[in-house]
Amino acid sequence: MISAKVLSSVKSTLLATACALMFGVFSVQADHHGMKKNIVEIAASNPDFSTLVAAVEAAGLVETLQGKGPFTVFAPTNEAFAKLPAGTVESLLMPENKDKLISILTYHVVPGKVMAADVIGMTEAPTVQGSMIKVDASNGVKVDNANVVATDIIASNGVIHVIDNVIIPQ
Incomplete structure (x- = not known):
């Protein structure tokens, strides 16, 4: 049996998380004349994803991630990119490292629309x-x-989940 104190704590945490997600989601899902933005537009409209957007542009993946999809993107924030060793991001953005950058970025994308409830x-x-x-x-x-x-x-062509580290394929 769950104690009242634990239940109250869980309810408070869930409420706080729901509120934070609602405000965060609504702020990045601004419409274009009644239509949701695509994955790239959402990322570009949020300053926390400026490094990710620069990487997507350098890799030549903008058109792909603006495509029909659906895609599930695990989007690292600027803080996540900052955790990489010094000089890594700058190196990856160089034209001679485009293939490696593409490999890393496409490792953050799952085909289809995988919502949080689907992960259980x-x-x-x-x-x-x-x-x-x-x-x-x-x-x-x-x-x-x-x-x-x-x-x-939610984007017009999939869904974004925000992550706190850049994930690297083996």
Whole structure:
């Protein structure tokens, strides 16, 4: 049996999380004349994804991620990119490293629209890059070494889940 104190704590946490997600989702899902933005437009409209957007542009993946989809994107924030060793991002953005950048970015994309509720019971998911990412929903949700910190940001061509680390294919 769950104690009243634990139940109250869980309710408070869920309410706070729901409010944070609602405000976050509504702020990035601004419409274009009644239509939802696509994945790239949502990312470009949020300053927390400026490094990701620069990487997507350098990799030549803008048109792909604006395409029909649906796609599920695990989107690292600027803070996630900042956790990489010094000089890594700058190196990846160089034209001679485009293939490596494409491999890393497409590892963050799962074909189809995978909502947060769909992850329960999953242990892995196929990526556009070709490898599988590990999924752990036992204590929050993790994909490889990254925590999912915001979920279900709906785009016209899929969904974005925000992560706190850049995930790298093996």
